[in-house]
Amino acid sequence: MxxxxxxxxxxxxxxxxxxxxxxxxxxxxxxxxxxxxxxxxxxxxxxxxxxxxxxxxxxxxxxxxxxxxxxxxxxxxxxxxxxxxxxxxxxxxxxxxxxxxxxxxxxxxxxxxxxxxxxxxxxxxxxxxxxxxxxxxxxxxxxxALRPATPSEPGKGITPGTLESVRAALMGATGGASATEVAEATGTSRVTARRYLEHLVSVGQVDKDVRHSGPGRPEYEYRWLR
Missing domain, CATH: 3.40.50.2300 (Response regulator)
Structure with missing residues (x-):
């Protein structure tokens, strides 16, 4: 061995x-x-x-x-x-x-x-x-062998420019941000922001947890992992 x-x-x-x-x-x-x-x-x-x-x-x-x-x-x-x-x-x-x-x-x-x-x-x-x-x-x-056969690519439907904007918005947020807050910061829709945030979670750059902010449906808070 x-x-x-x-x-x-x-x-x-x-x-x-x-x-x-x-x-x-x-x-x-x-x-x-x-x-x-x-x-x-x-x-x-x-x-x-x-x-x-x-x-x-x-x-x-x-x-x-x-x-x-x-x-x-x-x-x-x-x-x-x-x-x-x-x-x-x-x-x-x-x-x-x-x-x-x-x-x-x-x-x-x-x-x-x-x-x-x-x-x-x-x-x-x-x-x-x-x-x-x-x-x-x-x-x-x-x-x-020192070089990967192909570079790491974003997931399907993920564009580098929007991905970088979402990263920047999250890194600049104090204590994390919701998909709605990231959407407002980046000028995208909430659905788009959430898709990019979930991608960042899947590759280990972002953590998420439930944010409890009173009555009603709870939302997720995303935090950049340093």
Missing amino acids: TDPIRVLIVEDEPLTAEAHAAYVARLEGFTVVGSVGTGRAMLSAVAAERPDLVLLDLDLPDAHGLQLVRALRTAGFAVDVIAVTAANDARGVRNAIALGIVQYLVKPFSFRTFSERLTTYREYRQGFEGHRSLSQADIDERLG
């Missing part, structure tokens, strides 16, 4: 770090060996735990993630790194790729997206097992 992939989580927001650890725990073939919140702690943890994979927030309080990747390479650590960050500027992404970061996850993301990225990474690693040498075709196949 193949040993699980040992994962170190590097994230300075405790709730986000806990969420990432919970995501990893749901995936077959992975185990969390530690969670730290600073660059200095990351370098120490890599030396002590020898993880296979680091889930690295690029914006840490004491160092930028790319500086830490350079430090790892200088120290001779060949650990794989997946960038987990809200930063998506073109130059930063290019620099990350140049340093050998194997995947790039832009916050916020759903469990489905997280699962896709780590599953493709696991398949990439497994492609090297049992081989002493690789042909050109083998190498091409291994590199191709």
Whole structure:
């Protein structure tokens, strides 16, 4: 039986770090060996735990993630790194790729997206097992395994522009919002707003609960999951 992939989580927001650890725990073939919140702690943890994979927030309080990747390479650590960050500027992404970061996850993301990225990474690693040498075709196949066969697509009838508007409205709501409130904020119908909100619930980005506001039929309140 193949040993699980040992994962170190590097994230300075405790709730986000806990969420990432919970995501990893749901995936077959992975185990969390530690969670730290600073660059200095990351370098120490890599030396002590020898993880296979680091889930690295690029914006840490004491160092930028790319500086830490350079430090790892200088120290001779060949650990794989997946960038987990809200930063998506073109130059930063290019620099990350140049340093050998194997995947790039832009916050916020759903469990489905997280699962896709780590599953493709696991398949990439497994492609090297049992081989002493690789042909050109083998190498091409291994590199191709790092990319999902198809990008994650919204559900049927979900358009990216409206989806982003609903996300923005919900993220800006204090304490959550109903479908009616989201519809007013986005200029859509209540039925449309509810369909998009339910889609976000299905991909793990939004939670919903019953809002009790007096007599009459209760309505659902939707909350963005940070």
